[in-house]
Amino acid sequence: MSLLEVRGLKKYFPIKSGVLKRTTGHVYAVDDISFSIDKGETLGLVGESGCGKSTTGRAVLRLIQATGGSVTFDGTDVMAASRGEMQRLRRDMQIIFQDPYASLNPRKRVRHIIGEPLDIHGIGTEAERKRQVFELLETVGLSAEHAERYPHEFSGGQRQRIGVARALALHPRLIICDEPVSALDVSIRAQIINLLEDLQEEMGLTYVFIAHDLSVVKHLSDRVAVMYLGKIVEISDSNLLYDRPQHPYTEALLSAVPIPDPETERSRRRIILEGDVPSPANPPKGCVFHPRCPRAQEVCTTAMPRLAVSGEAGDRHEVACFFPTRYEDGKRTVSDTPFEGASLGAADAPPIGED
């Protein structure tokens, strides 16, 4: 059974205007997304800024209240969890933030930052907690003598290690990594990524890895979900997605990644998307990607395609597109007739804008 199961998750932020603060519209930050992660797996969540990746992470942890949908962690319904249940769940689900400068309280010593979760959950005695903090520091490649220092005395990479140590303090099973390396120097990035990988191996951790850097995600993830404007447009096993992208948006994203080989790089075919990402407050009707899609046809403007397996049956590769790329005998083809799987049930989908 999967460790984390997300079904139809929605988060709409109300837009309020006027003196009376009436709700005049919604930002559809996350609009009906579903995915599941098995224990020990890493799910990469990629997409441009503002596509709802971080909001998804926060909603899963109930840092923000989701508008709809369900999140099930190891059989427990996170959305409906009572205070006590939530407190137990908190031990199992943690988060590592993007900005190691904002995520550590500048007024607290490292010992208190890492020890706070232990303290709150009343784990061990004072002395045991202190020892655990030292162990955690060593686990993340720092040393016990760092415990008495303040965050500003550390470099970005070291701070991120402290953030990792804090996330590990309660021995969680799931860690949501919200762009943990995008604020770091390229040279430091690899260190943190390797640290995360090692920890996963040692502790059997499950990660949701949110990033906009496709190569980092490819390196780490078992499965990858591509998000666009609050929706998952393609989700698949990592190597399948990178080798055989089916959604035109995924293809465009992948084509933008430089290849570290001058020969191939020169022949790299780049797909340049026209226009900007539409505002999530006013998403396009039909497929959210259609205004920028080179393949868009009439059907795309009327209905949002649903995630479905379009390639070989049994593939763990789903795409939300009426005209997905197919790979037959190694040849790349795009059908002219709309893919039926994508429209199934589209009529039952609730109209956008309803809470």
Next chain:
Amino acid sequence: MRLLFSDRLACVGVALIVVVLMVGLLAPYLAPYPEQGRGQSNLTERFEAPNGQHLLGTDNYGRDVLSRIIYGARIPLVMGGAVLIGCLGVGVPLGGVAGYYGGRVDEAIMRVTDVFLAFPSVLLAIALVAFIGPSLKNTAIALIICWWPWYARLVRGITVSTRTRQYVESARVSGVSNLTVVRRHILPATIGPVVVSASLDLGAVIISAAALSFIGLGAQPPTAEWGLMMNEGRPYILDAWWIATFPALAMFVLVLSTNLLGDGLRDALDPRSIR
């Protein structure tokens, strides 16, 4: 603390404040003419210019100005302290609640502060004192009523900005309750700015209190209060300049030293300077 004292100007400020406090406490022993400091008049020695007997001269009732300044040192710091403690007592909790919970509570509290801040504060204080009757205690009450909204706003602003910080979110992810989040992560963030703001306001409060006394709405004669003394000396400023000038100088020195202390505190409480 050590940092505060490594700042020379702040040291000067603290030293002067301590001096004023000590002078106020020891007034009966320091004042050359204690009973005149308390208000007894001495009509035979009116308007004497500063001389060996009366170092700072005498006033229109023949009272020794130095003695009265020494007795007057008791009032401003106590007044300032009481007003600020009152403001913090009202402003910090209200600002914290408004900032942390947001929404309607926030709106309600902030609109109330807007109403208060829309009045010129000294005018509002005058109106309040005129309404509840002039006395030192009522001056303090009026000033608290005029001043607390600044602290409510300050604390609300810091709370709002701290609440959405990632370190607060990560505390919540670890299961830290609301109350503990406020106590551990939000209130400590407000202490620095609040203390600095309070110490910088101390001078302004002292001046406002003296101003109310100056126009007859604070301390009542024959109390030795610097603002009141300035007013009593005002009609004679051309002939007997010492009566109003020396209390004003005392005021100036005290307010300057509170400002030096405030500046020093601001530098010392910056978390980046903690070693």
